[in-house]
Amino acid sequence: MSSRGRSRTNAGAALAQRKILCIVTGGISAYKSAWLVRLLVRRGASVRVLMTAAAQRFVAPLTFEVLSGNPVxxxxxxxRSWVEHVDLAQWAERIVVAPATADFIGRIAAGLADDLPAAAVCAARCPVLIAPAMNDGMWANPAVRRNIERLVADGRTIIDPGTGELACGTEGTGRMAEPEEIAGAVEASFGGRPLEGVRVLITAGRTEEDIDRVRYISNRSSGRMGFALARRALELGARVTLVHGPADLPAPAADEVKRVGSAAEMRAAVMQALPRCDILVMAAAVADFTPSRTGRGKMRRSDGPVSLELSPTGDILAGACAKRRAGQIMVGFALEESGGEAAAKRKLRGKGCDYIVLNTIGPRTGFGAETNRVTVFRGTAKVAETAIVSKDEAAAAVFDALLGDSRLRKAGS
Ligand SMILES: Cc1cc2nc3c(=O)[nH]c(=O)nc-3n(C[C@H](O)[C@H](O)[C@H](O)COP(=O)(O)O)c2cc1C
Incomplete structure (x- = not known):
């Protein structure tokens, strides 16, 4: 999922003169949208509002006309409205749908344009941020999940709903993100620092497993993907600890950089830093096997044939997930042959992490390449997908997906 939500930038700076189209649909939390419009206007944005017919049953258009200073x-x-749907879509630099009902999510996922708000989303060329709000049963419904995935694949930003008391009287996931969070997400979409106050631990590069004093077993990882992730996290305002093995290029200047050699050293460094991080991103290519015995000196050809016994290394991601504290977000990477979605999801389940980033082995993707193609899964849901793009762009897509995670709002506050 690509979204953001916890910018702590100075109110006003990012939104001055920005043109934002707010779409209000027919959920009980429509009353909170009045406050959202107020916040956006206060932060300097120029705001227009569209409402579905159902939304007008909850809040009078007059409220939004007064708060936005514009007709609805x-x-x-x-x-007067003949070309309004297209005009407003073209005028807007951002469209934010809050609340987004299950019904509206279904309509825009299908590309329908059967009222002014849906037509505006359909005609939009600007980023569209969607703040779903609904009963927990609706949010869990497979059809709603499919529609959310569809919107993510279409490049829309989902601002995760929160968990807690719902208007229908039950407890669960589905309550709309708070207006301050939505305003923060809009602000961050213009280049704010949504990870300010969040501590990110990233691993990068390869490991080297000694055979003797001069030889080792390793892999083709260049460190590019992990370093791009570290750079992106820094750009987003996070405090970054980078644990990296050998790499083909210099490491970015993270807040803390720890260089390691073997898988065992990487494991120790990760476990030490783990309690202090909010997000762990395990992008390093850690050796799965290490020589059972390491020669003390240099093995000589004249000593005759050598057979190498390899032992499995400790699984760093699974170990970290087993020790995680509440609220920590765990992200793994899976490098698979083409069509590795099932394997990536199995890995996610097996390790107990929250997200898995699948990259495939290919001439322009995976280890060593300058470019990559990534697919991000959260549980079984696909929350981001790129074409073959630069590793910087792939890193941005990974963090866009993480930014929608409601746990980050608590971590950054
Ligand atoms: C009191 C009440 C509260 C509702 N709250 C929600 C809600 O929070 N989320 C939702 O998806 N639908 C909710 N609905 C159902 C929507 O209003 C209904 O699906 C409507 O067709 C949505 O239309 P729209 O998507 O065009 O706004 C609610 C209905 C009622 C009567």
Whole structure:
């Protein structure tokens, strides 16, 4: 999922003069949208509002007209509104749908344009941020999940709903993110620092497992992907600890950089830093096997044939997941042959992590390449997917997906 939500930038700086189209749909949390519009206006944005017919049953358009200082067109076929859906979509630099009902999510996922708000989303060329709000059963419904995945694949940003008391009286996941969080997400989408206050631990590069004093077993990882992730996390304002093995290029200047050699050293460094991080991203290519015995000196050809016994290394990601504290977000990487989705999801389940980033082995993807193609899964849901892009862009897509995670709002606050 690509979204962001906890910018702590100075109110006003990022949104001054920004043109934001707010779409209000027919959920009980429509009353909170009045506050969202107020916040956006206060932060300097120019705000227009569209409402579905159902939304007008919850809050009067007059409220939004007064708060935004602009008329709220209601009827697609009224003379004043004939081109309003296209005009407003073109005017807007961001569209934010809050609350987004299950119904509206379904309509925009299907590309429908049967009222002014849906037509505006359909005609949009700017980023669209969507803050779902619904009963927990609706949020868990497979059809809603499919529609959310579809929207993510279409490049829309989902601002995760929170967990807690719902308007229907039950407890669960589905309550709309708070207006301050949504305003922060809009602000961050213009280049704020949404990870300010969040501590990210990233591993990168390869490991080297000694055979003797001069030889080792390793792999083709260049460190590019992990370093790109560290750079992106820094750009987003995070405090970054980078644990990296040997790499083909210099490491970025993270807040803390620890260089290690073997898988065992990497494991020790990760475990030491783990309690202090909010997000662990395990992008390093850690050796799965290490020589059972390491020669003390240099093995000589004249000593005759050598057979190498390899023992499995400790699984760093699984070990970290087993020791995680509440609220920590664990992200693994899976390098698979083409079509490795099932294997990546198995890895996610097996390790107990929250997200898995699948990259495939290919001439322009995976180890060593300058470019990559990544697919991010959260549980079984695909939350981000790129074409073959630079590793910097792939890193941005990974963090866009993480930024929607409601646990980050607590970590950064
Ligand atoms: C009191 C009440 C509260 C509702 N709250 C929600 C809600 O929070 N989320 C939701 O998806 N639908 C909710 N609905 C159902 C929507 O209003 C209904 O699906 C409507 O068709 C949505 O239309 P729209 O998507 O065009 O706004 C609620 C309905 C009622 C009567």
């Amino acid at each position: 067109p209601l009827d697609m076929f009224a003379p």
